[in-house]
Amino acid sequence: MAVALTSVWNVKSDEDAIYEQDILRDGSGSIKPWLSYIDLKLQHGNSHEQAFVLERACSQLPRSYKLWKMYLDLRAKHVAKLNPAIYCKEYSKVNSLFERALILLNKMPRIWEMYLSFLQQQPLVTHTRRTFDRALRALPLTQHNRIWALYRPFANAASGDTAIKIWRRYMQVHPEDAEDFVELLIEMGRYTEAVEQYMGILNNPRFRSKEGKSHFQLWSEMVELLVTHAPNIETGDGVGVDVERIIRSGIERFADQRGVLWAELGTYWLTKRKPEKARDIFEEGITTVATVRDFTIIFDTYVESEEYSIGNLMDAAAARSGKDVLDEDADFDLDIRMMRFEQLMDRRPFLVNDVLLRQNPNNVTEWEKRVSLWGDNMREVVQTYTDAIAAIQPKKAIGKFHELWANYAKFYEKGGDMRNARIIMEKAVRVPFKSVAELAEMWCEWAEMELRNENFDKAVEIMAKATQAPKRSTVDYFDDTLNPQQRLHKSWKLWSFYVDLVESVSTLEETKKVYERIFELRIATPQTVVNYANLLEENNYFEESFKVFERGLDLFNYPVAFELWNLYLTKAVDRKIGIERLRDLFEQAVEGCPPKFAKVLYLMYGNLEEERGLARHAMRIYERATRAVSDEDRFEMFNFYITKSASNFGLTSTRPIYERAIAALPDNEAKDMCLKFAEMERRLGEIDRARAIYGHASQFCDPRTSPGFWSKWESFEVQHGNEDTFKEMLRIKRSVQAQYNTDVHFIASQAIARSQQQLSESRNGDSREGEGDERADAMAALERQARAPQGFVPASTGPEGGNTSREDKAIPTNPDAIDVDMMDDD
Template sequence: MPSAAGGPVAVVAAAAPALGISPEMYPTEDDLAYEEEILREPFKLKGWWRYLVARAAAPFAKRAVIYERALKALPGSYKLWHAYLRERLDHARPHPISHHAYASLNNTFERALATMHKMPRVWVLYLTSLLDQRLLTRARRAFDRALRALPVTQHDRIWPLSLRLASLPACPVETSLRVFRRYLQYDPSHAEDFIDFLISANRWQEAADRLASVLNDDGFRSVKGKTRHQLWLELCEILTKHADEVAGLKVDAILRGGIRKFTDEVGKLWTSLADYYVRRTLYEKARDVFEEGVASVMTVQEFSVVFEAYTQFEQSMLAAKLEAAEEEGAGSDGEDEAGRKNGMDKLSKKFVAGCWLNDEDDTDSRLARFERLLDRRPELLSSVLLRQNPHNVEEWHRRVKLFEKDPTRQVATYVEAVKTVDPMKAAGKPHTLWVAFAKMYEKHNRLDSAEEIFKKATQVNYKAVDHLASIWCEWAEMELRHNNFDKAIELMRQATAEPSVEVKRRAAAEGDEPVQMKVHKSLKLWSFYVDLEESLGTLESTRAVYERILDLRIATPQIVLNYAYLLEENKYFEDAFKVYERGVKIFKYPHVKDIWVTYLTKFVRRYQRSKLERARELFDEAVKQAPPQEKKALYLQYAKLEEDYGLAKRAMNVYDEAVRAVPNSEKMSMYEIYIARAAELFGVPRTRQIYEQAIESGLPDRDVMTMCMKFAELERNLGEIDRARAIYVHASNYADPNSHPEFWKKWNEFEIQHGNEDTFREMLRIKRTVAASRSQTHFILPEYLMQRDQRLNLDEAVDTLKRAGVPEDEMAALERQLAPGPSAAPPPAAAPANRMMNFVSAGVQAQAESSRQPQAAAAANNEDIELPDESDEEDDVQIAEKSVPAAVFGELGKRAAENREEESSGAQENEQLGALERIKRRRQ
């Protein structure tokens, strides 16, 4: 290895003064390997980079020497330049911008750009450093050099920094404007940024021009997401608030174009336009704009915006005038008497001339204008609503009410309304406008004008026939109010006249049939016409009108009834019945119901029994036509006829037919009526057949139970106790003890009064059976539980006998008999009462004991094998019997013993019950 005196160290030391390197930065012995490598290959980046990486912890000055030596050998290395510049930036940042390190840094950037002028990162580092140093002129020139040096595809890296330069507060406005204008040539889509800058710089003229050009460009798309409407509003704000600083633009045309193009926020655009003229001191023009705005907006919200701005404008004008007058009055306080006299003379002349709108003092004029504006608000608001829907009839009526004190304005409003409203599009009833118009003339005693209005109204093609009919009726009522009765009838005759064949043919050819072709069938017109004829005409004319109504087939049931009533009043009874006949042929149920009821009632009342067969035919026809739910009233009326004027037997037949014809919901009430009438006409025994029929007729269960209870009560009253009990037994199938306790209470009371222990026990058994069958879950109870229930029932029977009046001593004896004795032995054939369910003993036969039949035979076990009565080997075969040990049966054996004891007590109870029966018979 060469020594330091003659090696690379000596070489660096010899060249140090020329490089400006201090002696402490000389290479050391540790650097010899890297120095020798770069001496051997000075133009290879690898050696220099290894040297820099190895000296990463060295002071910046020493690394700077290495970088400078490397860049002198490799001036075109981007890697070296970029790393060197980054380290120089990091070294300079801790120092203030006035430090000499920044001058050295800028000098290094300039030397780097001599070869790195095509590298955008180097330019970005340089430009950012210049912006941080606030070297605006040098930075602007560097930006120009960068944009010229780099291709256009890489300008997007430079322009954000350039815009940052333009946005600095210290940057002159003209410089910023030039930067932004140049940038828009590169990217026109960022015009909004330039406009925002112009607004912030108070360059209103150029901002308005730029906004106008953006709005005129149909291909412009906002990068900030603004709509064209928002841009319009910004332009309007600039034009109106800075009207004196903006010239060259047709503000009025621009704002009106926005009003036509953008339907929302129209109120704001109108107020902006008026504000523009206010700022230019064109107050009358501003007032005209406000008037045009309130007269053209389409919504209440926009009207509120414009009207509020209008009122504020008028109020501010009035306040300004009053303030000026106060200042003038304060300045003239020191004037002499002559001056005041001259003022009074001036005021008197002004009053005499009547010129209170003098230009010199228009305070009164402004005050009157302001009050007039406030008074006009309802009218202006009504105009807005009518512009939204000019066919709104109710709004036209409300508008007329605004001019109650001005008939001329009312007439003008009505004329405008009837010309504007299209009957086919009207919201409401358009004929009411004509009627109200005519009534206004009638109110002022102008009947000729009112008649002219009605005449024109009858020629309008309304959407509904009822509208035209209402016009005719209102016209006739007006004539009636003024006692022109003949003219009213003539109007109704004219309105109900059928159009000629030629007119019908012409309307059919045109394909549009107006309501005038159908109004002659209007029921409203005919009803009014017939009322007029009844009140003012003759019977013949009234009948002609009614007949015409029936011929046109537009009559209602009420008209038929009215016509018949008219004939009855005039003693034309047969004609009235003919009208009823026509009515029942025209209408169907349910409309014909009232006609039938009235017809039958009047016919029976008129002829009674003289035309009984005809009345029966009418009733048969009425019942035949009526639906089931309407038959009951007719059957009752029919039966009343037979009871009053016919045969009772036929009345019963009618009732019998009625109970079969009426719906199930009314059968019960019909049977009750049937039974009551049968009992009254033929006696109580006759009702048995009806009760039986009712029970078997398929009534609901509850009704069947009720009917059975009534039937049983009837039999009890007749002394037929067994029949009554049989009825109770039958009714028990429909009476759940949980749902119908009143039935079982009734039967219980019946058995107490008329039964015995057997019948009482049978009732309880049936009750238990019904309850089990009606329950949701059915259990088969063991026999010992059934016997326990029987003992409980026996106790109930004893209590019942006590309540029946049996003496206490007999009852005490009976209770002693009921107590089981110690020597009571169970019957040999008794079955175990508490045997397990579904278990059959192999050696014991089960035997059921009946409480009602003590002599019943024991039932054989179905599991036994049938043996022949006689056998050939009877003498030879011997069957050995042996007792089965108790351990075989286990618990069952114990239960069998208990059952035998309970059966022995049951036998005693049977004997005691027999004694109880004998006691009762003895008492009877």
């Protein structure tokens, strides 16, 4: 111990004696004396002394992680500012120190991180890579992430095969970072391997993009890589990437992106400098896609490629012409490409039509467009019609399928080939169309074709065949479980055409048979009844015409029956049949007639009695009408009744009518009726009766909403009344106003009106600010006028007369008495 202490003291200064003695006294198992000693040197010693003490500490305690870390930090920091290429020996010493530390501390990830970070500062790529590999082998799997965090940047910096091999190892542990690997491969120009990585990503259903990219986005990136770098991607049988197979699988997988993918595949072959192969791809694309959007994408790309190719050939031809050099093969190639391009542009309408028909082969309109595209090409037109009829399913047809058949037959008809036209029509009427209406249209088209060719008998024969039916048919026209052929005989459209045809080209008897058959099948419409009746009337079968109307009235109820009665009664009256028979008809018409249709019938009935019957009967009919018509027509009917009664029996005969009208009509109409009644009594000189009517009507008239009524009563009193009657009128007016002031509904309506008025005034307050004083003055004047009417002159002359002044009037002692100012203060 003395010898050792002496040797130490030979090296150290006296100030370190205390720490050295503590180390010797403590032995070799404690780290505390060493840490105190190291702390002293770190504060007051130089780098050599610090390194010497740390070296001794690590030698004595080789398994101390803390001492080694302090030592390694010191040595690494010491050489950090030195150039690793020039001072490679110094760096090598530190590397050896790290290796010594890792002999016993190889499970410490922090030591490995320090060592690896230190190695990355030196130009030792291979040694650094191998050290990374040693670290991964030495540490447990749970600690590998700390190493890979340094290893990946090192790999990216190293580049080349080293980087790729490192990343391949990394991908085995962390496949979720495949996108970063792909970016590295693309940067390094390893496109084939980048595509293979994309394929691995897309085939892995568990892969989730760190950048949030969808499956299709990754697919699009891969396709873009394939197309952009097509010459640099290895392809072949069993070697590299089968680009066409990949893109075709995407076409099947992503139905909404087929146009884009077909265009990308064609562009790929253009990039590979194989234009013929690209042209085949484009042709396949535009003839297989099912949407116009996809077609447009492919076609535009196709056209651009052709234009680019033609442009290059034209530039080459121009260069040759400038040098007077002839190249017949190149010129021939240019002509071929120009011709092919023109054909492509001419085919575009047909190709678009093909797309729409592939999308829905049951689209009748598109088939018609295809026929029109062929123009005068008869062979193609016939082939198109044939294809359309074979492709369209009648129950699923979109559009008018029967028109396609009709146009097909008209095509042969225009060519003068009636035989084939009839064959087509015969086939068409056996087609199970969606509806009976279409089948009926088909039969009518056939008959019209025969009429255009003046085969009238043939047309009638065709329609007779179409309308064949059992004597008593129980078939329901709307029964969709039966095919249209079974329900055809119930089609009104078919029978209507048939009866018009027979009426035009056949006899009256034949026409009558058709009409009778329509009635037997119970498919007659109001128009059928009218047409049949008019036909019989034109041929002077008046009674039979009336019977047709009666049969129609048995078939139809109101409101249809009203129109039939209107026509029937008009014709019967014009025919001047017996009055008793006419009365029976009118009684039948008004019996059970809804109120809204009764007015016209009663007026016709009353007019008949006035012209051919008795006025007393007419008045009785008009009186019935006032009870039978609807509320909307009752006021007008009473007015008409009053007018007729006055003209026939004098004004006095209208009194009971007025009284019943006032009792039956609603308040607003009763008010008007009262005014007319009062005016009539005034003209008759019955002033008291007129005044009583005004008093009765006052209960319907609020002074604020019906000022016209009160002004008329006031003028009436001015002309025919006296002071007492005028006062009574004012008393009634105030009473009615007070009554309306307590009416709940009236108060609510007035409150709403006032709120709306206030809102309107607030919006227009600025513009009406100057009118406020004028409005107040006007309201005050109206109030004064209501209290004291001006210019009143009583009709009678009493002791008071009409000239009593305000000063001569005594103040009434009764507070409820009415004070009427007879003269204006002015």
